[in-house]
Amino acid sequence: MRGVWQEALRGVAQRRGRTLLTAMGIALAAAMLATAVVVAYSLHTGFDRSATRADLPDVIARFDEQPLSRVEPRIRALPGLAAASFRFEVTNISIAGGGHSSRHASVEVIGPGRRGFAILAGRPLGARNGEVLIEQGLARSWGLHPGSTLHMQALGAVRVVGISESPDNVAFPLAAPRVYVSRRSTEARFGHEADPDVNTAELWVKDPGRLDEVLVQARATSYGIRGLRFVTRAGVKILLDEAAGIVIALLVALSAIALLTASVMLASSARAEVQRRLAGIGLRRALGATRTHVTLAQAVEALIVGVPASAAGVLAGTLLARGPTDRLLEVLNEIPPGSALFWPLAACFALTTAIPLLAAAWPVWRSGSRPPIALMTGLELRARRIKEGRSHRLPRRRGTFGLGSRLVTARRVRLLSTLTVLGTSVAFILLMLALASELGELASNPAALGKRYQLTAALPASSAPSVAALAGVAAAAPRYEVQALDSYSLGETIDVIGYPGDHTVFEAPSLASGRRLHGPHETEVGLGLAEVLGLRVGSTLAAELPSGREARFRVAGIVNSLQHDGRVAYVSAAGLLADEPAAAEQIAIRLRPNADRAAVTAGLQALGATPVKTSAAVGTGQTLIDALTAILRVVAIVNGLVCLYALIQALVLTARERRATIGVLRACGAGAGAVRVLLAGAAATVVLPAALAGVLLERLVLGPALARLAAGYASLPLGAGASEIAIVLAGFAIFAAVAVIWVARLSVAETIVGALRG
Amino acid sequence: MTKSVGTGRAAHRVLAGVDIEVEAGELVAVLGRSGSGKSTLLHLLGALDRPDGGEITVGGERLTGRSERSLARIRLRRIGFVFQSFQLVAECSGEENVLLPTRLPGAPRGGAARARELIVKLGVDPVAERSPHELSGGEQQRFAIARALVNDPVLVLADEPTGNLDTTAAGDVLRLLRDMTERGRAVVMVTHEPEIAAAADRVLEMADCRLG
Numbered sequence: 001m002r003g004v005w006q007e008a009l010r011g012v013a014q015r016r017g018r019t020l021l022t023a024m025g026i027a028l029a030a031a032m033l034a035t036a037v038v039v040a041y042s043l044h045t046g047f048d049r050s051a052t053r054a055d056l057p058d059v060i061a062r063f064d065e066q067p068l069s070r071v072e073p074r075i076r077a078l079p080g081l082a083a084a085s086f087r088f089e090v091t092n093i094s095i096a097g098g099g100h101s102s103r104h105a106s107v108e109v110i111g112p113g114r115r116g117f118a119i120l121a122g123r124p125l126g127a128r129n130g131e132v133l134i135e136q137g138l139a140r141s142w143g144l145h146p147g148s149t150l151h152m153q154a155l156g157a158v159r160v161v162g163i164s165e166s167p168d169n170v171a172f173p174l175a176a177p178r179v180y181v182s183r184r185s186t187e188a189r190f191g192h193e194a195d196p197d198v199n200t201a202e203l204w205v206k207d208p209g210r211l212d213e214v215l216v217q218a219r220a221t222s223y224g225i226r227g228l229r230f231v232t233r234a235g236v237k238i239l240l241d242e243a244a245g246i247v248i249a250l251l252v253a254l255s256a257i258a259l260l261t262a263s264v265m266l267a268s269s270a271r272a273e274v275q276r277r278l279a280g281i282g283l284r285r286a287l288g289a290t291r292t293h294v295t296l297a298q299a300v301e302a303l304i305v306g307v308p309a310s311a312a313g314v315l316a317g318t319l320l321a322r323g324p325t326d327r328l329l330e331v332l333n334e335i336p337p338g339s340a341l342f343w344p345l346a347a348c349f350a351l352t353t354a355i356p357l358l359a360a361a362w363p364v365w366r367s368g369s370r371p372p373i374a375l376m377t378g379l380e381l382r383a384r385r386i387k388e389g390r391s392h393r394l395p396r397r398r399g400t401f402g403l404g405s406r407l408v409t410a411r412r413v414r415l416l417s418t419l420t421v422l423g424t425s426v427a428f429i430l431l432m433l434a435l436a437s438e439l440g441e442l443a444s445n446p447a448a449l450g451k452r453y454q455l456t457a458a459l460p461a462s463s464a465p466s467v468a469a470l471a472g473v474a475a476a477a478p479r480y481e482v483q484a485l486d487s488y489s490l491g492e493t494i495d496v497i498g499y500p501g502d503h504t505v506f507e508a509p510s511l512a513s514g515r516r517l518h519g520p521h522e523t524e525v526g527l528g529l530a531e532v533l534g535l536r537v538g539s540t541l542a543a544e545l546p547s548g549r550e551a552r553f554r555v556a557g558i559v560n561s562l563q564h565d566g567r568v569a570y571v572s573a574a575g576l577l578a579d580e581p582a583a584a585e586q587i588a589i590r591l592r593p594n595a596d597r598a599a600v601t602a603g604l605q606a607l608g609a610t611p612v613k614t615s616a617a618v619g620t621g622q623t624l625i626d627a628l629t630a631i632l633r634v635v636a637i638v639n640g641l642v643c644l645y646a647l648i649q650a651l652v653l654t655a656r657e658r659r660a661t662i663g664v665l666r667a668c669g670a671g672a673g674a675v676r677v678l679l680a681g682a683a684a685t686v687v688l689p690a691a692l693a694g695v696l697l698e699r700l701v702l703g704p705a706l707a708r709l710a711a712g713y714a715s716l717p718l719g720a721g722a723s724e725i726a727i728v729l730a731g732f733a734i735f736a737a738v739a740v741i742w743v744a745r746l747s748v749a750e751t752i753v754g755a756l757r758g
Numbered sequence: 759m760t761k762s763v764g765t766g767r768a769a770h771r772v773l774a775g776v777d778i779e780v781e782a783g784e785l786v787a788v789l790g791r792s793g794s795g796k797s798t799l800l801h802l803l804g805a806l807d808r809p810d811g812g813e814i815t816v817g818g819e820r821l822t823g824r825s826e827r828s829l830a831r832i833r834l835r836r837i838g839f840v841f842q843s844f845q846l847v848a849e850c851s852g853e854e855n856v857l858l859p860t861r862l863p864g865a866p867r868g869g870a871a872r873a874r875e876l877i878v879k880l881g882v883d884p885v886a887e888r889s890p891h892e893l894s895g896g897e898q899q900r901f902a903i904a905r906a907l908v909n910d911p912v913l914v915l916a917d918e919p920t921g922n923l924d925t926t927a928a929g930d931v932l933r934l935l936r937d938m939t940e941r942g943r944a945v946v947m948v949t950h951e952p953e954i955a956a957a958a959d960r961v962l963e964m965a966d967c968r969l970g
Contacts, residue, residue: 669830670862
């Protein structure tokens with residue numbers, strides 16, 4: 001074994017250049033895989049991890065303010081209940097701290113018992129008065145920490161004693177800032193209450209598998225409790241997890257592609273190296289080395305290169321992806337996986353070490369079945385020459401550029417593997433850019449959501465004709481919107497939107513199937529809702545409205561909508577108001593092209609309302625968009641580096657194998673420029689078809705496939721546009737130029753005499 | 759000229775004060791045992807390598823002290839090299855191998871016509887479209903010679919030009935080299951076979967890093 005080690009170490013030392021190139025390839029492949037794994041694993045497991053850590057209740061029941069004594073006995077009597085705690089949530093409270101302020105804080109007054117959130121820093125609320133816990137999004141955004149002072153409406157100055165996190169909602173600033181106060185604190189300020197009011201109950205059941213029974217029982221015993229709404233832990237998970245669904249699906253696909261490209265790159269590199277060394281291997285075997293010995297030496301050499309390179313790659317990929325992923329998790333109120341990432345990353349390390357190991361050792365082992373003399377006299381080379389014989393019958397390309405092209409096409413398997421790597425990489429980079437561009441569009445342009453109105457005004461429905469009469473207004477109509485719950489699973493919230501007439505004048509998300517609604521008993525539902533509830537055209541949507549009444553609508557059509565992840569239902573105003581007379585109303589205003597907004601605003605102000613600009617998909621969710629965009633950029637950068645490596649690898653292998661050819665050309669008078677032209681021909685042969693294949697793959701396969709994946713949300717045109725294609729092609733051309741110049745420098749640095757020796 | 763190879767303790771002298779002058783139209787053979795330095799001498803004369811000391815002039819142009827770019831231009835226009843193992847590019851046909859130097863930037867005009875003429879003259883026209891591995895050793899050497907001559911050099915350097923050939927093919931190659939001198943070119947051939955060297959106008963023996 002000592003001999004094997006010495007031989008392997010000698011091999012590494014003798015082939016420093018090739019070793020470095022192989023190590024670079026392994027490191028890049030490992031980085032690419034680790035990046036995808038970190039993001040996908042973190043997001044995929046984020047909710048469960050955070051819910052477990054926060055001890056998130058199985059059900060959160062919200063209801064109109066009730067005395068505790070009225071609610072608690074009914075809750076405690078539920079079958080299979082493990083624990084329950086009660087809170088009083090007050091919204092739209094003014095808070096200030098760290099130089100910031102908000103008038104929309106949600107303050108939760110918590111009683112004794114299980115709490116349903118995790119403490120990330122500091123300590124839980126204690127016995128002292130004037131103490132609060134704040135959620136991590138608020139702490140991060142406002143720069144608060146345990147010990148900071150917060151000024152709260154009614155409570156005055158309070159001390160932050162801890163930072164909390166609960167995945168039952170997204171974090172501030174996506175949602176309102178959350179502050180937790182103990183009941184003892186409020187009682188100290190407002191006086192003791194023997195029977196305090198509550199409006200939220202958190203329920204933990206003994207057997208989550210029998211949650212349905214608990215919910216049925218809870219609904220049955222809820223008589224007299226108004227405004228009762230349940231949100232299950234599963235429902236929260238669906239809402240939050242699916243927000244990152246596209247990214248996870250994309251990254252899982254990227255992991256598979258990364259593995260494939262890594263395998264192809266590393267295997268072709270290893271195969272070329274072994275092919276080059278077959279004569280030496282034959283000689284060693286002729287001198288008495290066994291097949292096992294030479295295979296082991298090759299395997300150990302591959303390990304010496306692979307282990308540190310793979311470790312460095314996994315580390316680099318992890319470091320690159322951790323920052324943006326952690327930011328995204330924070331926005332989703334989820335905790336990073338921490339040490340749980342160890343095993344997935346260890347698997348990445350094992351895979352990216354094993355692939356080059358097998359790719360290096362297997363051909364040597366296989367060559368061992370041949371007599372040593374056959375290896376020494378070039379048995380493999382003879383096979384190659386037959387292929388070369390075929391190659392000259394290919395269409396002739398004239399000149400040095402054409403010769404470079406021919407040198408590359410002579411190695412068809414390698415050419416195919418390089419084309420595969422580059423083509424898929426180009427396609428993925430294009431996909432990332434198309435997705436980022438689409439995200440930006442959805443974030444900033446309401447029209448991308450099918451919204452055709454530009455302003456809303458908080459005016460009664462009766463004001464619509466007056467608003468429509470204003471100069472610059474094309475149309476105005478009352479818009480009603482309520483949040484309902486799916487009557488069956490109770491986990492899905494639905495935005496029910498009603499217009500008195502044709503809603504497509506104001507909101508016209510495209511129809512995915514069916515037709516537009518007619519009459520008060522029909523609805524058009526978003527694709528997201530249709531997928532979650534299994535709705536089809538002709539099905540019935542049963543929605544539990546805030547009034548507690550159930551409304552039923554026949555699904556007339558399914559629309560592509562991104563609002564609320566596609567969990568929307570368009571109905572007629574008459575149908576909605578029949579069951580929910582108190583539905584929130586506002587006037588939706590569609591402006592004429594080139595309308596004077598200032599004049600319209602003045603007119604609305606004269607009517608007593610301040611107009612509000614229509615927001616796009618995310619409104620205040622820029623943080624989420626930024627985090628997603630950062631992740632896409634990281635993946636695209638790693639992918640771009642893989643492209644650069646694959647190009648350099650293809651050229652280096654060609655230049656190494658064809659040292660003698662380059663030497664002959666130089667001996668015939670070719671200078672550095674001619675060598676660059678030769679390599680440019682080689683690069684062009686790889687780059688041009690790969691770019692074309694990548695563009696076609698993205699436009700015809702990946703883009704449409706991802707758009708189908710996103711169909712739960714909306715119809716996204718994910719085909720790369722001309723500008724994205726131009727950017728990628730320009731980047732590709734630069735990469736090719738860098739690779740050509742670098743490899744040409746390496747080739748010219750060698751003496752002609754040395755090159756001629758091969 | 760002087761030339762050493764290796765560094766530190768491993769350094770050893772290959773050429774120690776070699777002087778050689780070859781006239782136009784002269785065929786000079788450098789004879790010597792393996793490792794005597796005769797190939798190194800040829801590489802220096804062909805601007806494939808640089809001497810440690812001394813001066814080299816080819817067709818009135820000094821090679822010493824020139825940039826690599828300038829040397830490449832001299833190799834392209836003034837020097838033709840015939841390699842021991844032919845060094846034909848496997849992906850190109852015989853004819854394309856001959857055409858390679860004519861397609862390099864800075865090559866003299868009329869290369870294609872000269873290539874055709876040489877191929878016909880050397881009698882390899884019927885096999886011009888074949889790949890190197892489909893050619894006999896003699897045919898490969900003729901294409902290699904045609905490639906060396908295609909840019910009309912003043913100096914032709916041949917490294918063991920008959921080393922891989924049978925007696926008949928070796929005789930043909932010697933006749934071709936002789937033919938080059940008759941067209942006014944200087945030819946330097948290195949060989950370790952005295953009977954091949956005997957065909958030259960002048961035989962110089964390489965021993966102890968010097969020309970005798």
